[in-house]
Amino acid sequence: MEHILHLKCLICGREYQPDEVAYVCPEHGNEGILDVVYDYGRIAPHISPASLAANRETSIWRYKPLLPVAPDTAVPPLAVGWTPLYKVDRLAIELGLAYVWVKDDGRNPTASFKDRASAMAVVKAREVSGNQVSGDQVSSVESPHHLVTLSPHHPIITTASTGNAAAALAGLCASVGQPNVIFVPASAPQAKVAQLLAFGSTVMLVDGTYDDAFDLCLQAAAEFGWYNRNTGYNPYMTEGKKTVSYEIAEQLGWQAPDVVFVSVGDGCIIGGVHKGFKDLLALGWIDRMPRLIGVQAAGSNYLAEAWAKGEDVLTKPPIKAETVADSISAGLPRDRLKAMTAVTQTNGAFITVTDEEILAAIPALAQGSGVFAEPAGAAAYAGLVKAAHEGLVQPTDQIVVINTGSGLKDVAAAMKAVQGVGVRPYLIQPKLTNVKEILKTLIL
Ligand SMILES: *Cc1c(COP(=O)(O)O)cnc(C)c1O
Numbered sequence: 001m002e003h004i005l006h007l008k009c010l011i012c013g014r015e016y017q018p019d020e021v022a023y024v025c026p027e028h029g030n031e032g033i034l035d036v037v038y039d040y041g042r043i044a045p046h047i048s049p050a051s052l053a054a055n056r057e058t059s060i061w062r063y064k065p066l067l068p069v070a071p072d073t074a075v076p077p078l079a080v081g082w083t084p085l086y087k088v089d090r091l092a093i094e095l096g097l098a099y100v101w102v103k104d105d106g107r108n109p110t111a112s113f114k115d116r117a118s119a120m121a122v123v124k125a126r127e128v129s130g131n132q133v134s135g136d137q138v139s140s141v142e143s144p145h146h147l148v149t150l151s152p153h154h155p156i157i158t159t160a161s162t163g164n165a166a167a168a169l170a171g172l173c174a175s176v177g178q179p180n181v182i183f184v185p186a187s188a189p190q191a192k193v194a195q196l197l198a199f200g201s202t203v204m205l206v207d208g209t210y211d212d213a214f215d216l217c218l219q220a221a222a223e224f225g226w227y228n229r230n231t232g233y234n235p236y237m238t239e240g241k242k243t244v245s246y247e248i249a250e251q252l253g254w255q256a257p258d259v260v261f262v263s264v265g266d267g268c269i270i271g272g273v274h275k276g277f278k279d280l281l282a283l284g285w286i287d288r289m290p291r292l293i294g295v296q297a298a299g300s301n302y303l304a305e306a307w308a309k310g311e312d313v314l315t316k317p318p319i320k321a322e323t324v325a326d327s328i329s330a331g332l333p334r335d336r337l338k339a340m341t342a343v344t345q346t347n348g349a350f351i352t353v354t355d356e357e358i359l360a361a362i363p364a365l366a367q368g369s370g371v372f373a374e375p376a377g378a379a380a381y382a383g384l385v386k387a388a389h390e391g392l393v394q395p396t397d398q399i400v401v402i403n404t405g406s407g408l409k410d411v412a413a414a415m416k417a418v419q420g421v422g423v424r425p426y427l428i429q430p431k432l433t434n435v436k437e438i439l440k441t442l443i444l
């Protein structure tokens, strides 16, 4: 893959060839997260806004020359990415803003943003095992580059997750018959656990936090030689996640927005968003970097606190994380270096929102746009609401809010959210007079 120059340690700057290291900088262990550095001169001849305009692939793989995969690499068949970007004028007006879009990543195959990274994990795991599917084994006419067969020699893939990364890995693995072992906290929402079981994953429900599940998963991967998808550990997860920025820019006509709001747990998504826009700037396809606003839950505010106080995230100890937004509950954000860089280098900010604000944002976003978000997705919108009230964004800013997960992921939280704003159903007998009585009290 000559379009990759090297993998660079975020701490010491040491450079490694992709086949020299497995996941992290050997000098810095689990903290030594690597960034994939590209040779844009070698990429540019293979992809351009014009070539993309003619490209009918509607998944993250339309950007293949910008991804850490070889041109002939087979990819899983699930349609990941190319999610809709909705202009939401009613919400914008309510907030005194002119241009607001919602990027709905709840529309991915397993209903969260994490599919972007897990699709990459499945491809990279097969590369490690040296067992790619060759073109002539592929039967699908429409998608000649999709993976269809399973060799028994593929390593098991593993991840720890608050739920969505797990569901994403489970679904992407199921699409190609790839065995996998998943570690999630026993407190994960039922819908996410149901997905794991339905997809046939081996599920370890850990009696502990996400942070406990993460540490256990790292140990198990090392012990059993499994391929490790973990967020803030495997350098290629950022590369899958960065595709959201390509899509936003392309959907806006190769323009970068002024501001992007994204919720932050481990910090891998915001790091990926940053990487995507950096790639496009390096290629000259956009002319400015948006300000990236990381939104954290008040009860899981490691990065927001470190940013506000100017603390060093390499030495800041873990905090106790607790929030209704399970997907952004992280006591020690694993991708904190990339996340902090994303905010500081773009002149962005970290802001926090309370659980009440997150829950209130679920019906507000749903009623104002038709997009139903899980708490962590709605948190990004709650962040915009707060930023608009505090004057952190300008009335004419072009603003994108990323919804990272579907509301169906956590129905219990959604029910709590609607009760919180006094929305309730009317329990009636199956009689028209009942309906009439209720209608008398309403203005529709
Ligand atoms: C994982 C996740 C996030 C946060 O992403 P990080 O990379 O952990 O910061 C936000 N929302 C949803 C729905 C997620 O699943």
Ligand SMILES: [Zn+2]
Binding pocket: 009, 010, 011, 012, 013, 014, 025, 026, 027, 028, 032
């Ligand atoms: Zn290092």
